[in-house]
Amino acid sequence: MGTIIKDYSYTPAKIKRGYSGKSLYINLSDLRIEQKEITEFMKEKFTGGKGFDLWYLWHAVTPETRWDSPENEIVMSVGPLGGITQYAGTGKTLLCSISPLTDIPIDSNVGGYFGPLLKFSGWDAFELQGKSEKEILIFIDGNNGRIQIEEAEEYPEDTHLLAEELTKKYAENEDDMVNVSVVCSGSGAKHSYMGMLNFSFYDPRRKVCRFKQAARGGLGTILHDKKVKALVVKYRGVKPNLNDAADISTINKVGVKYHKEVHDLDHKQNKMRQIGTANTIMIMSQYDLLPTRNFQTGGDPEAVKISPEVFINEWLTQGLHDGCWYGCTMSCAKCADHFLITTGPYAGQRVTVDGPEYECAAGLGANLGVFDPQAILEENFYCDTYGIDLISFATCTAFIMECYQRGQITREQMGGLDLRFGNSQAVLELMHQISRGEGFGRIAGLGIRKLKKIFVEEFGADPKLLQDIGMEVKGLEYSEYAHKESLAQQGGFAMATKGPQHDEAWLIFMDMVNKQIPTFEDKANALYYFPMFRTWFGLVGLCKLPWNDLVPADNYKTDSPAKVPEHVQNYVDIFNAVTGKHIDKEELILQSERVYQFQRVFSVRMGKGERKDDYPPYRSLGPVSREEYLSRQELYDKQLRELQKLDPETMDLDEKIAATRRYREDQYEQLMDAVYRRRGWTENGIPTPERLKAIGMDLPELLEVIEPKL
Amino acid sequence: MIKVNTEDYPWHPGMTVRNLLDEKQFTFRHIIVRVNGEFVSEEDYDKWLIQDGDDVLVLHLMAGG
Numbered sequence: 158m159g160t161i162i163k164d165y166s167y168t169p170a171k172i173k174r175g176y177s178g179k180s181l182y183i184n185l186s187d188l189r190i191e192q193k194e195i196t197e198f199m200k201e202k203f204t205g206g207k208g209f210d211l212w213y214l215w216h217a218v219t220p221e222t223r224w225d226s227p228e229n230e231i232v233m234s235v236g237p238l239g240g241i242t243q244y245a246g247t248g249k250t251l252l253c254s255i256s257p258l259t260d261i262p263i264d265s266n267v268g269g270y271f272g273p274l275l276k277f278s279g280w281d282a283f284e285l286q287g288k289s290e291k292e293i294l295i296f297i298d299g300n301n302g303r304i305q306i307e308e309a310e311e312y313p314e315d316t317h318l319l320a321e322e323l324t325k326k327y328a329e330n331e332d333d334m335v336n337v338s339v340v341c342s343g344s345g346a347k348h349s350y351m352g353m354l355n356f357s358f359y360d361p362r363r364k365v366c367r368f369k370q371a372a373r374g375g376l377g378t379i380l381h382d383k384k385v386k387a388l389v390v391k392y393r394g395v396k397p398n399l400n401d402a403a404d405i406s407t408i409n410k411v412g413v414k415y416h417k418e419v420h421d422l423d424h425k426q427n428k429m430r431q432i433g434t435a436n437t438i439m440i441m442s443q444y445d446l447l448p449t450r451n452f453q454t455g456g457d458p459e460a461v462k463i464s465p466e467v468f469i470n471e472w473l474t475q476g477l478h479d480g481c482w483y484g485c486t487m488s489c490a491k492c493a494d495h496f497l498i499t500t501g502p503y504a505g506q507r508v509t510v511d512g513p514e515y516e517c518a519a520g521l522g523a524n525l526g527v528f529d530p531q532a533i534l535e536e537n538f539y540c541d542t543y544g545i546d547l548i549s550f551a552t553c554t555a556f557i558m559e560c561y562q563r564g565q566i567t568r569e570q571m572g573g574l575d576l577r578f579g580n581s582q583a584v585l586e587l588m589h590q591i592s593r594g595e596g597f598g599r600i601a602g603l604g605i606r607k608l609k610k611i612f613v614e615e616f617g618a619d620p621k622l623l624q625d626i627g628m629e630v631k632g633l634e635y636s637e638y639a640h641k642e643s644l645a646q647q648g649g650f651a652m653a654t655k656g657p658q659h660d661e662a663w664l665i666f667m668d669m670v671n672k673q674i675p676t677f678e679d680k681a682n683a684l685y686y687f688p689m690f691r692t693w694f695g696l697v698g699l700c701k702l703p704w705n706d707l708v709p710a711d712n713y714k715t716d717s718p719a720k721v722p723e724h725v726q727n728y729v730d731i732f733n734a735v736t737g738k739h740i741d742k743e744e745l746i747l748q749s750e751r752v753y754q755f756q757r758v759f760s761v762r763m764g765k766g767e768r769k770d771d772y773p774p775y776r777s778l779g780p781v782s783r784e785e786y787l788s789r790q791e792l793y794d795k796q797l798r799e800l801q802k803l804d805p806e807t808m809d810l811d812e813k814i815a816a817t818r819r820y821r822e823d824q825y826e827q828l829m830d831a832v833y834r835r836r837g838w839t840e841n842g843i844p845t846p847e848r849l850k851a852i853g854m855d856l857p858e859l860l861e862v863i864e865p866k867l
Numbered sequence: 868m869i870k871v872n873t874e875d876y877p878w879h880p881g882m883t884v885r886n887l888l889d890e891k892q893f894t895f896r897h898i899i900v901r902v903n904g905e906f907v908s909e910e911d912y913d914k915w916l917i918q919d920g921d922d923v924l925v926l927h928l929m930a931g932g
């Protein structure tokens with residue numbers, strides 16, 4: 158046990174109507190620990206979760222702050238509904254910080270027990286500022302009202318070892334382990350900008366720590382830079398009404414109704430209980446949406462080797478503890494038990510691998526040309542235990558592989574690594590190098606934006622080609638959906654506030670297959686409603702999956718099945734039942750928009766968040782290379798004829814590629830105009846004072862940022 | 868000719884909803900089919916005959932995680 162360097166006592170605040178009313182502030186530079194009041198103003202304007210995070214972060218930083226500035230904060234908050242146990246998906250924590258990849262606020266949501274246990278320990282939010290001199294860990298004892306900061310040099314770095322050791326250390330006995338949750342990263346976060354945070358939950362049936370990830374944007378890198386090895390919370394006594402709900406019977410009623418839907422319908426719909434989010438791998442491949450070999454194509458005949466059936470039948474254990482918070486009957490958190498590791502420092506050991514989620518199988522599989530489930534699971538394990546965001550790692554490595562394939566970089570420049578598509582051994586070796594901070598691993602984890610610069614300036618690569626094939630916007634790597642044929646999704650990714658993650662909008666089927674949103678205005682409406690609605694989950698502490706990965710049997714009868722109106726009503730009812738407020742579904746969108754527009758202004762304040770920052774690489778919009786065009790020649794030729802009235806018979810391949818590009822880039826410009834209008838932004842993407850006033854967000858500090866830009 | 872999700876699609880005599888879904892490779896399980904506005908349940912996919920000129924809607928219900 159390390160030396161305790163700070164011991165702080167507090168009286169845990171009682172939760173009233175979903176809020177404890179207190180937030181915890183720790184400054185690592187001078188070991189200052191303070192309590193702050195959650196004001197009525199904060200609840201009114203920011204609701205909770207990401208809203209609280211962004212508000213605190215705004216006041217902590219200046220436009221000059223970068224990810225490693227001492228004043229940068231990691232802020233987390235679970236939201237007023239977080240921790241209820243009667244509905245599915247009620248334990249999500251939202252984290253925000255200034256990202257090393259993007260230099261603007263990143264937000265990342267995560268399951269696991271830490272957030273709800275933190276709230277039951279008396280804290281609606283937690284700000285971590287400053288930098289420690291020595292490696293430390295922070296322990297919060299929510300039952301006894303105690304916070305200890307302890308030196309932590311001696312603990313292991315990698316997540317699966319560290320979390321297990323700390324869980325055992327702080328639990329009194331085996332039964333007590335479920336009351337401990339650990340947040341940590343791993344050795345990969347030290348040497349990359351894509352370090353992520355693991356949030357643990359103890360699985361009493363498997364007797365191991367399981368993990369969910371706050372993956373995007375380099376939060377693990379920041380935690381490591383602050384020299385925090387782990388955060389630990391312990392709270393014993395989780396029970397159904399710790400949130401002091403105003404109307405518990407409504408929550409119970411809505412919960413029972415939802416659990417019955419899961420029981421009756423999940424096996425007929427998405428099979429989330431059986432396979433989790435990876436259920437869609439084959440569907441994505443069949444609909445040309447599975448990103449393959451750096452998003453060059455949308456599927457591959459070999460995808461069948463990583464189909465859900467393969468994982469279900471050969472790798473995943475069924476019927477165990479697979480909810481990442483109490484009460485989640487959707488239970489999508491799958492894992493492979495007793496998995497034998499074959500490479501790296503843990504070769505020869507058997508471990509539990511959390512996953513694979515869809516993003517893992519798609520990103521570390523198809524997008525790297527790896528169609529080997531065993532290799533994917535091993536990559537998954539190492540990303541998790543090293544604390545590396547597998548989405549950024551996968552998309553970035555796919556970019557490196559294509560640069561190599563196209564002769565833009567050489568094997569020698571990669572320190573001898575043969576990073577061809579499909580070479581899973583080289584991918585694993587790259588991960589180990591990142592973890593050790595050696596060889597090509599010293600730069601490979603810096604993210605595509607920085608690699609483009611290095612490859613051009615130091616290796617002589619072609620800047621235009623790298624711009625076209627590097628799948629990043631604002632510095633963040635794309636998540637794993639091919640989307641060349643969905644203009645709405647192109648906008649959903651590139652106009653997303655933090656960077657191209659699909660948690661703001663996933664419109665591919667609505668747009669590309671169902672053709673429900675044919676005009677620019679239709680697409681703009683969808684790119685207003687869905688990002689606003691989806692933002693709300695992160696304000697209140699909920700998981701999005703139970704909203705639309707299962708729908709009521711009669712959902713098809715509704716006017717707008719994609720919105721799943723009955724589940725939206727469930728959320729309105731639960732919000733009112735916990736908080737005692739009286740919102741309706743329009744007010745729900747308003748709550749979200751306040752935070753959404755605040756985050757956009759925050760990005761503007763940090764130097765991004767304008768039109769110039771919302772452009773995608775051309776690979777997102779259309780075929781960059783001849784092979785890509787030829788792979789769907791029939792479709793592209795048809796579009797030349799029907800959309801542009803050109804005769805492809807009279808054009809050579811390069812002319813056809815150029816004409817397609819002109820058309821698609823113009824379509825994207827028109828989409829931006831329509832979306833900006835719908836969101837109440839100027840042509841340059843700046844929220845207008847009128848819009849801010851209309852939603853009650855014309856705060857002086859926001860107006861001060863936008864006025865010079867108008 | 869019929870319309871499928873607002874776009875022209877060639878019709879042939881004897882075409883059932885199932886044939887259409889197979890031809891279009893609409894393999895996603897979680898869909899809603901309407902023909903001229905009328906809901907077609909999954910049990911009827913094999914026997915529901917699509918007529919020339921019909922307006923078919925095949926809504927895929929997935930909005931991503």
Ligand code: SF4
Pocket residue numbers: 245246247248268479480481482485486487488489490700701702703
């Ligand atoms: S649906 Fe899955 S990710 Fe969401 S809360 Fe439940 S187990 Fe966790």
